[in-house]
Amino acid sequence: MQDKEEKRMVEGYEITQGIRIGDKEVVFGVNEKADMPYLCSFYSSNAIMESYDDSMIGDDYVEILELFADRIKAQCIKVREEQAKVTVPRKKITADMCNSLSQCGDMTGKIMAIRAEALRSEYRSAEHQLVYVTGGNGARQQSFGTACYCITLYSGEHGRWERYDFQGEVKPECLPRWAKEKKVEIEQRKTQRQTQKTDREVR
Known part of the structure; x- marks a missing residue:
């Protein structure tokens, strides 16, 4: 029973x-x-x-x-x-717009899409799905861990997802322009922080 x-x-x-x-x-x-x-x-x-x-x-x-x-x-x-208030197209990112997880390798520094099923119905659109992976055990291929640390591209919020929550890496031709621009901004800020850290160490 x-x-x-x-x-x-x-x-x-x-x-x-x-x-x-x-x-x-x-x-x-x-x-x-x-x-x-x-x-x-x-x-x-x-x-x-x-x-x-x-x-x-x-x-x-x-x-x-x-x-x-x-x-x-x-x-x-x-x-x-x-x-x-959302200023970008609220388009859903579907499986055919992504490379599968098995093709992604190390996901750090890549734009990944959260599976729609992992989000509540009202959040199943690109501004909630698209994230930039910053690290975590789950970001590495063949890792025992599943945790991935990410930045939501639209909001800039930092958060955590599990590897199995991802639909895959968004194909370049399917990636919205605004998402590409956000990725550039994130990587520029990362470079600036690294430069500032190096300057402090030199001093």
């Missing part, structure tokens, strides 16, 4: 519904033994911690469910606003 799936609990409430969109998940919880048996909260997490914020409880099921729906709608609006 298989073990039952572990219930997701917070402060005695069982989370029965959860929809993640944008930077947060909106959750709905139930605790039939509580005077206020219904809960709506925002859930967020990162590699270090997780938290439930702006929690509201009540005894009116419909009222708390309406709050749950309103918060989902607000998150949708937030994502739409973020998408509207």
Whole structure:
């Protein structure tokens, strides 16, 4: 007999519904033994911690469910606003636009595309998929490690992905112009830092 799936609990409430969109998940919880048996909260997490914020409880099921729906709608609006601010074409990078991982060799210094399936639906486009690999055990071919440290080309944010999250190296003819320009900027900054470090050592 298989073990039952572990219930997701917070402060005695069982989370029965959860929809993640944008930077947060909106959750709905139930605790039939509580005077206020219904809960709506925002859930967020990162590699270090997780938290439930702006929690509201009540005894009116419909009222708390309406709050749950309103918060989902607000998150949708937030994502739409973020998408509207993107200044490059929001095109999805597909497998046929990439060389396979087996052809990539050492990925350090290359532009890789994150598999669409590794991203949430609202983030499956080039500004979220394209990253510049800076290092990590997973960046080396035939390494036992899988961690790859990267810079998201569009936002400039530093982050970590696993080797198996990559779709492959984007073919030169499929790489957007803006991504090529971002790569040049990253490598210029890298060269400047190395030059400054060398100058300090000489002094």
